Amino acid sequence: MILVFVEIENGAIKKSSQEALTYGADLADKTNDTCGAIGVGSPDALSNLGKFGAQSAFALSGAGLETFTPEGYSHAIHEVANSQNAITIIVSGSYTGKSIAPKLAVKLNAALTTGVVAMVSTDSGYSVRKTCFSNKAFTSVTVNSEKKVISIVPNSYEVKAFDYHADVTEVSIDAVSSIKTKSVSVDKIQGKIPLTEAELVVSAGRGLKGPENWVMVEELADVLGAATACSKPVSDMDWRPHSEHVGQTGITIKPNLYIAAGISGAIQHLAGVSSSKVICVINTDPEAPFFKAADYGIVGDAFEVIPKLIARAKELKAG
Numbered sequence: 001m002i003l004v005f006v007e008i009e010n011g012a013i014k015k016s017s018q019e020a021l022t023y024g025a026d027l028a029d030k031t032n033d034t035c036g037a038i039g040v041g042s043p044d045a046l047s048n049l050g051k052f053g054a055q056s057a058f059a060l061s062g063a064g065l066e067t068f069t070p071e072g073y074s075h076a077i078h079e080v081a082n083s084q085n086a087i088t089i090i091v092s093g094s095y096t097g098k099s100i101a102p103k104l105a106v107k108l109n110a111a112l113t114t115g116v117v118a119m120v121s122t123d124s125g126y127s128v129r130k131t132c133f134s135n136k137a138f139t140s141v142t143v144n145s146e147k148k149v150i151s152i153v154p155n156s157y158e159v160k161a162f163d164y165h166a167d168v169t170e171v172s173i174d175a176v177s178s179i180k181t182k183s184v185s186v187d188k189i190q191g192k193i194p195l196t197e198a199e200l201v202v203s204a205g206r207g208l209k210g211p212e213n214w215v216m217v218e219e220l221a222d223v224l225g226a227a228t229a230c231s232k233p234v235s236d237m238d239w240r241p242h243s244e245h246v247g248q249t250g251i252t253i254k255p256n257l258y259i260a261a262g263i264s265g266a267i268q269h270l271a272g273v274s275s276s277k278v279i280c281v282i283n284t285d286p287e288a289p290f291f292k293a294a295d296y297g298i299v300g301d302a303f304e305v306i307p308k309l310i311a312r313a314k315e316l317k318a319g
């Protein structure tokens with residue numbers, strides 16, 4: 001069995017998990033295997049996973065699983081993986097997936113492949129295409145071990161509709177003894193599109209001069225239904241929260257559209273955003289390095305260009 005870990009938020013399966021599940025279903029199809037889904041939550045929340053490619057589902061609960069910890073979750077998934085004889089575990093490359101995957105790989109004595117961006121090729125061996133060198137290049141690695149843990153870069157695999165029905169099995173596991181960290185509190189950002197899930201991102205840098213000028217960045221993001229991001233100095237200066245910092249030392253994103261205003265395009269910034277499908281750069285300096293990585297470039301003052309984009313986006317929405 002190929003077992004896909006799915007994350008559930010507010011009763012709904014996260015988009016990055018839908019992608020991982022589609023990946024698992026396609027891989028099962030390709031290797032004559034079956035695809036099961038596993039998640040922590042009520043059976044109800046996992047009841048419709050057939051439409052994302054699951055042929056069976058496991059709803060985990062039990063002491064120690066009420067709050068996310070990498071140790072507790074990986075312990076519980078490992079138990080089910082063993083009982084189901086799962087040889088491949090797939091997770092999304094979200095924060096949660098990234099923190100579970102190495103622990104699972106160790107427990108299962110499996111090869112871990114992270115940053116995966118394309119379907120496994122079985123033409124000669126078991127070859128997986130993944131990012132490397134801080135997303136500046138791709139490599140194909142051959143996985144020789146029997147057991148495998150694969151984490152998929154969010155937004156790199158398209159969600160498909162399936163016509164399966166997945167019966168949900170409830171599994172209760174006591175994970176308390178495996179947990180070595182204590183979760184003191186969970187602060188969730190409310191009412192915003194999570195950056196790692198976003199298909200559209202509006203980002204800004206030091207060219208915006210000060211935190212008070214993010215009103216227009218947020219307005220453009222609102223009109224487009226986008227998430228907001230920023231460069232590292234911006235979050236270092238506390239103009240924006242660190243959760244918005246993208247780049248080599250921040251979050252790696254791969255949205256369909258990345259709009260960057262007043263960001264120079266330093267290599268460390270590009271490391272986190274260069275896999276975006278379309279990049280649009282707004283900068284007063286025609287020599288800004290970001291233009292070399294851009295699909296669309298606007299040489300202009302962000303304080304003039306962003307309000308025009310907002311007005312045009314509003315017109316298009318109204319029309």
Ligand SMILES: Cc1cc2nc3c(=O)[nH]c(=O)nc-3n(C[C@H](O)[C@H](O)[C@H](O)COP(=O)(O)OP(=O)(O)OC[C@H]3O[C@@H](n4cnc5c(N)ncnc54)[C@H](O)[C@@H]3O)c2cc1C
Nearest residue numbers: 205206207231232247248249262263264268269283284302
């Ligand atoms: C080890 C290391 C790790 C790093 N990790 C990261 C990382 O993860 N993410 C990251 O972002 N950086 C990272 N950095 C920092 C990186 O090198 C750059 O210093 C940083 O990205 C620059 O941020 P910026 O583009 O916002 O600012 P600046 O370099 O100051 O660029 C501002 C840009 O705004 C333009 N501009 C000015 N006014 C306007 C205007 N009115 N309208 C439009 N454009 C305007 C300017 O022409 C300029 O291009 C790292 C650095 C190091 C050494």
